[in-house]
Amino acid sequence: MSQWVEACAVDDVEEEDLIRFDHDGRTFAIYRSPDDEFYATDGLCTHEHVHLADGLVMDHIIECPKHNGRFDYRTGEAKGAPVCVNLRTYPVKVEAGRVLIDLS
Amino acid sequence: MGGMVIVGAGECGVRAAFTLREEGYEGTVTLVGEEPHLPYERPPLSKNAPPAVKLIAEETRYRDLSIDLLRGTRGQRIDRENRRLVLADGRTLDYDRLLIATGARARRFAGMEKARTLRSVGDADAILSAIGAGTKLVIIGGGFIGLELAATARGLGAEVTVLEAADRLMARAVPAEIAAMFEDRHRQEGVRLRLGAKVEALEEHAVVLADGSRIEADIVVAGIGAEPITGLAADAGLAVDNGIVVDGCLRTADSSIFAAGDCCSFPYRGAPVRLESWRCAQDQGAHAARAMLGCGDSFVRVPWFWSDQYDLGLQVAGLALADRPFLRREVGDGAFVLFQLDGQGRVLSASGVGTGNAVARDISIAEKLIERGIVVAPEVLCDPGTRLKQLLKG
Ligand SMILES: Cc1cc2nc3c(=O)[nH]c(=O)nc-3n(C[C@H](O)[C@H](O)[C@H](O)COP(=O)(O)OP(=O)(O)OC[C@H]3O[C@@H](n4cnc5c(N)ncnc54)[C@H](O)[C@@H]3O)c2cc1C
Ligand code: FES
Numbered sequence: 001m002s003q004w005v006e007a008c009a010v011d012d013v014e015e016e017d018l019i020r021f022d023h024d025g026r027t028f029a030i031y032r033s034p035d036d037e038f039y040a041t042d043g044l045c046t047h048e049h050v051h052l053a054d055g056l057v058m059d060h061i062i063e064c065p066k067h068n069g070r071f072d073y074r075t076g077e078a079k080g081a082p083v084c085v086n087l088r089t090y091p092v093k094v095e096a097g098r099v100l101i102d103l104s
Numbered sequence: 105m106g107g108m109v110i111v112g113a114g115e116c117g118v119r120a121a122f123t124l125r126e127e128g129y130e131g132t133v134t135l136v137g138e139e140p141h142l143p144y145e146r147p148p149l150s151k152n153a154p155p156a157v158k159l160i161a162e163e164t165r166y167r168d169l170s171i172d173l174l175r176g177t178r179g180q181r182i183d184r185e186n187r188r189l190v191l192a193d194g195r196t197l198d199y200d201r202l203l204i205a206t207g208a209r210a211r212r213f214a215g216m217e218k219a220r221t222l223r224s225v226g227d228a229d230a231i232l233s234a235i236g237a238g239t240k241l242v243i244i245g246g247g248f249i250g251l252e253l254a255a256t257a258r259g260l261g262a263e264v265t266v267l268e269a270a271d272r273l274m275a276r277a278v279p280a281e282i283a284a285m286f287e288d289r290h291r292q293e294g295v296r297l298r299l300g301a302k303v304e305a306l307e308e309h310a311v312v313l314a315d316g317s318r319i320e321a322d323i324v325v326a327g328i329g330a331e332p333i334t335g336l337a338a339d340a341g342l343a344v345d346n347g348i349v350v351d352g353c354l355r356t357a358d359s360s361i362f363a364a365g366d367c368c369s370f371p372y373r374g375a376p377v378r379l380e381s382w383r384c385a386q387d388q389g390a391h392a393a394r395a396m397l398g399c400g401d402s403f404v405r406v407p408w409f410w411s412d413q414y415d416l417g418l419q420v421a422g423l424a425l426a427d428r429p430f431l432r433r434e435v436g437d438g439a440f441v442l443f444q445l446d447g448q449g450r451v452l453s454a455s456g457v458g459t460g461n462a463v464a465r466d467i468s469i470a471e472k473l474i475e476r477g478i479v480v481a482p483e484v485l486c487d488p489g490t491r492l493k494q495l496l497k498g
Contacts, residue, residue, distance in 0.1 A: 016493075050461065054460070054462075054465065055465070055466045055468070056464070056468040056493070058436065058472075058493070063468055065461035065464030065468075066410075066439070066461060066464070067383065067410065068408065069380070076234040080390075081383075081386040081387075082145075082383075082386065084161075086160060
């Protein structure tokens, strides 16, 4: 059963950037790619649980602000030291200017 | 048949072993570490109480990747002629390629034998278990490790004194303006800082300074830097000059022996440097692994390190030079980044400080500006309205 939750407005996320979204005691990161696709992952780095929202997005990579751990935000895949655990990703859809993510 | 042998199971050695497998190497990979523990991260040791052991990877990862991790075993001697590493217990390991990743050890000065040092999990346990409310802790050295420990010890309620011989803190690695911010903060937190302090002698329960003052101490920790562990290389006739000397691809003069991490001295933009930095150890481990597999590329990653003291986060990219001016960029909430440009206007270094991760993005971008040698006008860098990321797009 899908569980769509409204995360933000499309315009809340700048192009090639991300924002933090908290819901029900959990933290997520919502990304907007250069070609205006939206993506969602867990919001905390798998290395030391730092908020990824302070990190830098470039070339489909989110770089953790703490020690530069890297993930591909489209797949959640860990892309090198020090992280070795992937991020969970969530389905995203855009409806009427709102970004929704499926937390099921 | 030999395979890949890595001596030193720290950050660098472990990343090298993993990278060999990621790159598809199928021969034997043996990682030799003298410490009895599974390889762990050092940076948390000075930043957390009680000490939290954070493993670099779970034990299963080594097994899954068929990496032979020999623990509690020291590499004793390199027999270059027969391409063999002799272990302290008498066993021998044949190698096709050998990586020396033996790291560094805490430095000690004569007369400081009684002071503790902080490099390993064992050291951290011993120091932190001796610290509680009211413990008189004296730290010799106002560098990163000493100051991080000072912050951690204040959190435990210890009475902390830091003795620094120079006239400011962290003189080796950060600009004075940033050091001043840390100095203020440590004083506010109740740390007694004595700059320009020359230690004369250590007594059982006191440190004596050259000016005659005596500072009572329950425990004394020396944080006066680290020295590379180079004995294996030197004994094997390889060049050592503030670290095991390697070329751009981290190879020694012996084409089957490489060195990387805290123990090596490598060329960075034409000059030899040795770094004691966690990410550099990882990056070099990975690079050395590729070089062992035949890749001839030079290591070009920009140096990067961080420190956490209280809720202040410091990050530095590139190597700050004493003789270049700093350009200040305000990040907000008191956070700022100091940039340096070279004579052609290319970004050379960036050092930033702020609460938490306030400067992280700017430093990440700075790192890329440095790496790509991008020319930036000073007023553009200093204008808080400039989106630094835009500069990367040319
Ligand atoms: C307390 C502390 C805090 C730190 N904080 C930070 C920080 O905030 N930011 C940062 O950038 N850096 C930090 N560092 C530095 C960082 O941890 C080092 O740069 C990094 O660990 C270097 O990795 P390495 O693998 O080269 O060496 P090491 O981590 O020293 O590992 C080398 C390993 O080799 C083993 N070894 C040595 N000789 C032999 C032998 N003959 N046979 C077998 N094994 C051998 C050693 O026992 C050791 O386990 C910190 C270091 C310490 C000690
Ligand atoms: S917390 Fe993200 S890389 Fe360490």
